[in-house]
Amino acid sequence: MKPNEARVHPQWLPSLTAWLWFIFLAVLCTGEWREAMVSADGDTYMHWASGEWMLQHRQLLNHDVFSHTHPGEPIISKEWLTQLLFAVAGRWDGLAGVALVGALLIATTFAWLHRQMITEGSDLLIATGLTILATWAAVTHWIARPHLFTLLLLVPWNVCLRRYQNGKTSRTTLLLTLALLTGLWVNLHGAFLVGFFTLGCYWLGAVVERDWQKVRAYTLTGLLCGFTSLANPAGYQLHLHNLTFVRNKFFTGWLAEYTSTNFHNAAFAGFLLLLFGIILTLALLRPRFAAHEMILLIAWGYFALYSVRNIPIFAVLVTPILAAPLTAVLPARWRARTQPWLALRGWPAVIVAAAAFIVFIPRPTAMPTDKFPVAAVAFIKNNPADFTGPMFNQYLWGGYLLVALPEHKVFVDGRADFYGEALVREFDDTTHLRPNWYDALEKHHVTWTLMPTAHELNRALPLKGWREIHRDETATIYRR
Amino acid sequence: MSTPTTLRPSLSAVIWMVFFLALTFSDWRLVLISADGDPALHWRIGNWMIEHREVIRTEQFSHTKFGTPLISKEWLSEIVFAAAGIALGWNGAVLLGAALIATTLWLLHRLLLREGCDLVLATGLVLLAAFSMSHHWLARPHLFTHVLTVAFLWKLREGKQLWLLPVLMLVWTNLHGAFFTGFVLIGCFWLGALFTDRSHLKALTGIGLACLLASFVNPNGWNLHLQVLQFLQSPTLAAYANEFRSPNFHSAGMHGFLLLLLTLFLMLFLARPKLRATDLVLIIVWLFFALRAARNIPIFTLCIIPIIAEQLTNLPWLQRFRPLSTRLGTRSRTGFAAPVAALAIWFAFRPATDVLPDRFPVAAVEFLRNEPTAVAGEMFNDYGWGGYLMLAMPERKVFVDGRNDFYGAELMEEFDEVDEVKAGWADVLVKYGVGWTILPVKHPLNALLALSPEWREAHRDDVAVIYTHR
Numbered sequence: 010m011k012p013n014e015a016r017v018h019p020q021w022l023p024s025l026t027a028w029l030w031f032i033f034l035a036v037l038c039t040g041e042w043r044e045a046m047v048s049a050d051g052d053t054y055m056h057w058a059s060g061e062w063m064l065q066h067r068q069l070l071n072h073d074v075f076s077h078t079h080p081g082e083p084i085i086s087k088e089w090l091t092q093l094l095f096a097v098a099g100r101w102d103g104l105a106g107v108a109l110v111g112a113l114l115i116a117t118t119f120a121w122l123h124r125q126m127i128t129e130g131s132d133l134l135i136a137t138g139l140t141i142l143a144t145w146a147a148v149t150h151w152i153a154r155p156h157l158f159t160l161l162l163l164v165p166w167n168v169c170l171r172r173y174q175n176g177k178t179s180r181t182t183l184l185l186t187l188a189l190l191t192g193l194w195v196n197l198h199g200a201f202l203v204g205f206f207t208l209g210c211y212w213l214g215a216v217v218e219r220d221w222q223k224v225r226a227y228t229l230t231g232l233l234c235g236f237t238s239l240a241n242p243a244g245y246q247l248h249l250h251n252l253t254f255v256r257n258k259f260f261t262g263w264l265a266e267y268t269s270t271n272f273h274n275a276a277f278a279g280f281l282l283l284l285f286g287i288i289l290t291l292a293l294l295r296p297r298f299a300a301h302e303m304i305l306l307i308a309w310g311y312f313a314l315y316s317v318r319n320i321p322i323f324a325v326l327v328t329p330i331l332a333a334p335l336t337a338v339l340p341a342r343w344r345a346r347t348q349p350w351l352a353l354r355g356w357p358a359v360i361v362a363a364a365a366f367i368v369f370i371p372r373p374t375a376m377p378t379d380k381f382p383v384a385a386v387a388f389i390k391n392n393p394a395d396f397t398g399p400m401f402n403q404y405l406w407g408g409y410l411l412v413a414l415p416e417h418k419v420f421v422d423g424r425a426d427f428y429g430e431a432l433v434r435e436f437d438d439t440t441h442l443r444p445n446w447y448d449a450l451e452k453h454h455v456t457w458t459l460m461p462t463a464h465e466l467n468r469a470l471p472l473k474g475w476r477e478i479h480r481d482e483t484a485t486i487y488r489r
Numbered sequence: 490m491s492t493p494t495t496l497r498p499s500l501s502a503v504i505w506m507v508f509f510l511a512l513t514f515s516d517w518r519l520v521l522i523s524a525d526g527d528p529a530l531h532w533r534i535g536n537w538m539i540e541h542r543e544v545i546r547t548e549q550f551s552h553t554k555f556g557t558p559l560i561s562k563e564w565l566s567e568i569v570f571a572a573a574g575i576a577l578g579w580n581g582a583v584l585l586g587a588a589l590i591a592t593t594l595w596l597l598h599r600l601l602l603r604e605g606c607d608l609v610l611a612t613g614l615v616l617l618a619a620f621s622m623s624h625h626w627l628a629r630p631h632l633f634t635h636v637l638t639v640a641f642l643w644k645l646r647e648g649k650q651l652w653l654l655p656v657l658m659l660v661w662t663n664l665h666g667a668f669f670t671g672f673v674l675i676g677c678f679w680l681g682a683l684f685t686d687r688s689h690l691k692a693l694t695g696i697g698l699a700c701l702l703a704s705f706v707n708p709n710g711w712n713l714h715l716q717v718l719q720f721l722q723s724p725t726l727a728a729y730a731n732e733f734r735s736p737n738f739h740s741a742g743m744h745g746f747l748l749l750l751l752t753l754f755l756m757l758f759l760a761r762p763k764l765r766a767t768d769l770v771l772i773i774v775w776l777f778f779a780l781r782a783a784r785n786i787p788i789f790t791l792c793i794i795p796i797i798a799e800q801l802t803n804l805p806w807l808q809r810f811r812p813l814s815t816r817l818g819t820r821s822r823t824g825f826a827a828p829v830a831a832l833a834i835w836f837a838f839r840p841a842t843d844v845l846p847d848r849f850p851v852a853a854v855e856f857l858r859n860e861p862t863a864v865a866g867e868m869f870n871d872y873g874w875g876g877y878l879m880l881a882m883p884e885r886k887v888f889v890d891g892r893n894d895f896y897g898a899e900l901m902e903e904f905d906e907v908d909e910v911k912a913g914w915a916d917v918l919v920k921y922g923v924g925w926t927i928l929p930v931k932h933p934l935n936a937l938l939a940l941s942p943e944w945r946e947a948h949r950d951d952v953a954v955i956y957t958h959r
Contacts, residue, residue: 262739269738272780273724281780285773291757292764292772303758307751314747315738442910442933465910465933472940 023355025137026127030120031359031366033144037112037151038370046111047104048377049152051408052423053095056088056155057107058411060096063089069242075411077399077418078432078453085243085250085427087199091155104376109367111153114161119144121164122325129171131332132339133347139328139335142286145279147321150266156318158197162190163325166204170211171329173226174301180226184233191234195241199251203322205231205238210308214301254426263433264425266318280313280320287331296334306330382406382459382484386413389459395478395488398456401449404436406459420453442469457488498827500612500817501602505595506827508619512587512626513580513835521586521628523845525731526876527891528570528582528628533880534561535571544708550879552867552886553900553921560709560716560895562666566630579842584835586628589636594619596639597794604646606798608814610807617752618794620745622787625732631784633664638791641671645678646795651692655699662704666717670788671700677774677792681767720894729872729893729901732784746779746786752797762800771796849877850953853927857882857955863947864957866924869907871932878927888921910934925957 023031036042047053055075063070070086073079086092098106119140126136150156169186172178187208194201208231215223241247254260261267270277287306290296298306305326313323336344376383389396393416400417402410407422421428421436435449442465449455458475460466462485470487471477479486498506512518522528538545544564548554561567573581594615601611625631637657644653654671661668675697682689707713736743753772756762764772771792779789801807846852857863868888870878875890889896889904896904907914910933917923928935930952938944938956948955 258739270735270780272735281777284780285777288757288772288776289769291754292762292769295761295763297761298758307754310754311738311747311751441931442936443931444936446936463911468910468912468914469933469936469940472937 023359025133025350026120026123027356027359029123029137029140030116031363033116033119034112034363035366037115038109038367042151043105043108043112044375044377046151046153047108048380050405050423051381051410053107053111053153053408054412055408055423056092057095057099058408058415059086059089060092060094061099061412063093064096064100071242073427075419075422076428078420079428080418082427084424085247087247087251088155088197089242090193090196091158091198095153105370107153111151111157114157115151118157118161118164118325119147121161122328125164125168125171126329126332127351128168129329129332130336131329132336132344133350134343135332135335135339139332142279142283143324143328146283146324148279149276150318150321155198156200159194159200159203160321160325162194162197163203163207163322166190167207167326167329170208174211174223174299180229183226184230187230188233188237191237192240195238195247199247201238202248202251202255205234206308207305207326208234210304211301214299214304217300217304250426257430259430259434260425261316263437267316269315270313270317270320277317277320280324283324283327284310287327290331290334294334294338296337298330302330376409379483381409382481383413384481385459385479385484385486386410388479388486389414389417396457398489399454401439401453401455401458401460403460403464404440410459420455440464440466442466447473455489457486459484459486461485500608501595501598502825502827504598504612504615505591506831508594509587509591509828509831510834512590513583514838514840517626518580518583518587518840518842519845521626522579522582522842523848524627525891526849526873526878528586528876529844529880530876530891531563531567531570531630532574532582533571533876533883534564535567535569536575536880536883538564538568539571539575546708548895550887551875551889551896553888554896555886560713562713562717562894563630563664564708565660565663566633566665570628570630579844580839582628583842586626586632589632590622590626593622593632593635593639593791596636596643597791600639600643600646600795601798603643604795604799606795606802607807607810608817609810610802610814611798614794614798614801617745617749618790621749621790623745624740624742625784625787630665631667634661634667634670635787635791637661637664637668638670638674638788641674642791642795645674648689651696652699654696655703658700659703659706662707662713666713666720668704669717669721672697673774673778674771674792675700677770678767680770681765684766716894723898730891733782735780736783736786743783746790749790749793753793756797756800760800760804764796764800768796844877847952849881850874850927850950851881852950853948853953853955854878854881856948856950857885864925864955866958867922869918869921869923869926869928871928872904872908874927888923907934908932910937923958925955927953927955930954 037046058075059070062074069089070092071084073082073084095107095110098110100106102109122143123136123140126139127133131139147160166187169178169183169190173180173183187204191201191204194204208227212224212227212231215221215227238248239245243250270280272281287310309319309323309326312319378384396417399420400410401420404421404423404425407419410417410419411422421432425433435452437443439446439449440460446466446469450458457478458466458470462480462483464485467477467485467487475487475489477485478488512521533550534545537549545559545561548557548559570582570585573585575581577584597618598611598615601614602608606614622635637660640657641654644651644657654675658668658671661671675693679690679693679697682693704714705711709716736746738747775785775789775792778785844851868878868885870888870890872889872891872893875887878885878887879890889900893901903917903920905911907917914934914937925947926934926938930949932954935954935956939946943959944956945959946954947957
């Protein structure tokens, strides 16, 4: 029986998009994935802690309150709105609440991508296959952090640009939609520049095709969005800060998510498959792509190869481009079979089911004790008298310590852009036992260290007369 | 009176000459021998074989594996490199490396022209190939693989004189461990034939089998194949060597590869060619290998340049170069004057060549030569310096060198234990009777040894520090 022959009203039968949304949400809210989303690094906690501070003090966080190395120094908060949202979710349901926000963002992004392809005329099966492929490619960056808003907002951003490009929406709608999205984006995540770059690809495509009307529209949109992007607490300083950071070779080489893809890692199989899917589509179907589509593929392909954190953006932007030529070669009878499913609109049923699922999933989300110094933090809390001076901590644990040990100031945390190259280099020299490794500990009057048990610093400290006061399988604490 | 045709250089010969001279006279020559310790390693092993007039079969150079059976994958290259080194010092390795690189590009250029590619386009694409391959231009046996890859591609694309492939394979299997590349190439053409023209399947299967038989003609027989396969399947060992890692696109050395990928995509976008199944298989297979291991980028380059050339040469907007190509018209010119002249120039004016003193512990080795009693016991050395130390101090045995496939996962893990200062580092040093270390100045182990009462600093310069056990 086909869906449109069913007795149930289409509003109660979930569409495949709704199913995908529910499945992504369910997968992410359960067990390992939920834990992975919040424990990939300490940044989830860092954002949560920042938001919590803002909620408590009812003001924006514009100076450092978490570290002893940069106390009181001015901060450009790139993600204040997301941080507030994470803190609200954290107050509501602790770490599980933060994980839920991440899961909702991921599920909504890819369900929206699916919807986009179907709305643009893609076959249901092609759209579903490509959405799953995009999700798989993006899986390496499924972390409950503000960048998920960049992924989410990129979908409507690209939808709007594609609609205007195909003559399905007016210039005014383009201007207003993108300006509105920019206003949100600039306060949610620092990578709002992704939107400008994507717009630039469309602009360049219009120049190549000598479509001056579109060139004017995109120029105007860019200017309006540029103006709107100033509507953030730091104004144009935010833009300068971000540009300076992404151009810093030290940081892009030092931070794992800015490094190039390691194709030996099975987690990147989705990205590899997407790359080969593009080549096979080009070679076998020989589609005639528009200039802006070529530019998007090439530019974001380059950025994805350059930094793993760009792979999800690449996936979100290129899958709609592939959908059209793939749909075109599908036999008509195939399309006829899937056509009735497009009438289904059962979002209410899915939302009710999702709400029930969220309410009944087990809580709380715990930090994995093999990745974070949970036992060591308990030891510190039980022996406060032993920990009076400044600490030296592992970089990836910094964010976690902001939440778990708010009474202590960290040496460093995930805000490498805030700490700056000089301090991160000091940290790097110490942790790699370079000839000047002890200087940073002296300079910052460090009295105790909290490092992974296997870390080489733990071999050197006893030779300097430091005393081991705690050791478990994950973390070791040394005291001067 | 016009110059005889045989003396007039073809553009292919000019390419050979330009690359040969550029590589031998510029600072590239220093990079060829200093990028890692392996050029020295192969030279040293070749020296041993020349001295003893036999193929090496047991380990001679390390104290950790001394006397254990050894499969030398590149015995013939090592003898050739050593002979060049004995005759000309480091300039010998440079001469050989530059000649192999220039020959690869010359062959590629000839292949493109033979397949009907426009001369200007062919030259541009060979320059692009050079740019893409240049990050792996080191005076090591893998350069033989590059030459033989073009030769294999030539014959496979042409589909004629395939009987030459087993002969080439016989040479390849004795020159370099990556002779498996030849089998993968035959496999790609076999797969392509499966999808299109099955009449070639029989011939390709026969040639593949003949190549396999030919590849057994080496001092170690099928044990060589087993060792290479084991190495490729070992994630620990493959991950240890930089060149087996995925390309780092932050590095300027990858710009050529990126440009090649851009050209490939633009060709697919703009020319919208009807690719043969074999071409598509070659692109997919070798792109996969190139993305997994940077050392495969040159092979990928050599495989896809002829495909790009074939598709671009008939593009209407490239026809404007035809008059220039005709004017340069080289097809009738086959002269060897250019290579001969290049070699003559090099022999007459070759610059002094030695490894870069800021890459290797040159001053530390000098110190040890002057004060041999300053250290006692066995050595613990930096992995990248192993080959250099083998050559520079043949009287001493290294802990480890670039032959991680020979040392095996177990010893490499022990090496890691010390190199990354893990919990059992001191036990490993005791186990192997290490009495002194020679490591880069910034190595973390130096910080520990400096603080340890059992060790004292015997030498320090800008590159290396030597610690010795008290």
